[in-house]
Amino acid sequence: MNSEEFDELVSFFDSMARTTWLGGIHDTLKEKTGTWRDKKVLDVGCGTGRLLLRGADEADKLTGIDLSSEMIKASTQNFFFHNRSKKGEFVIGDACDLPFGDESFDVALSTCVLFLLPEPEVGIKEMIRVLKPGGTLAMLNPSEKMNQMEAFQYCKQHNISGFEQTAMLKWANVSTRRHRYISDSLTSLLITNGLEEVTHHEVLDGLAIITIAKKITR
Structure with a gap:
């Protein structure tokens, strides 16, 4: 998908970020990264900024980057509506070529993004590059178990229907x-x-994985 295709999906992705299941995962991921107090936090593929908003009262600075200019507009608007504009900075850019200096951030996040990249390992290396030594990397990725049938069964077992089910099935399909x-x-x-202390936390009954790791301190 190119940036123009994502531009047309702002409403879908914003609604998806507010579903019970993905909102709950965002809460878990935020918890697993610990406090953001006085930290500089980057969200790669920030969408409409919903994940970053969870730490707006703690962090020193929140930065979101997305390929889609419309996603960046939506993130900026969401921070304005929540009276957090001074905390957030949003830029258009490529996850595989981040426009930030080495060791710029204390926390680097990526949810529902890396699996979309042609070369996910390049995106991961870029996140590591911009992390400070001792900084935290946090990712959400679909596991090998994820597919439409398993996602449908999960929705059925957990009484997930309507848009919430549609969003999960689309994620599974892609x-x-x-x-x-x-x-x-x-x-x-x-x-x-160059990371250590890698831990994985299954979510959605194992259909997806939250991964947390620390950049080695030299």
Whole structure:
């Protein structure tokens, strides 16, 4: 998908970020990263800024980057509506070529994004590059178990219907055609690229994985 295609999906992605299931995952991911107090936080593929808003009262500075100019407009508007404009900065850019200096952020996040990239490992390396030593990397990725049938069964078991079900099934469909992840492979990739203390936390009954890691302190 190119930036223009994402421009047309702002309403869908904003609604998806506010679903019970993805909103709950965002809450869990925020909790797993610990306090953002006085920290500089980056969200790669920030969409409409909903994840960053969770730490707006803590963080020193929140930065979102997205390929879509319309997503960036929506993020800016959401921060304005929540009276948090001074805390947020949003820029148009490529996850595989981040326009930030080395070791610029204390926390780097990415949810529902890396699996869309042609070369996800390049995006991961860029996130690691801009992290300060000792900084935290946090990602949400679909697991190898994710597919439309498993997602449908999850929705059925948990009484998820309507738009919430549609959003999950679309995520499942795209991830099946793009990239899904195994925890052990992610661990090896992150350790090879200078991270440590890698932990994985299954969500959606194992259909997706939250991964947390620390950049090695030299």
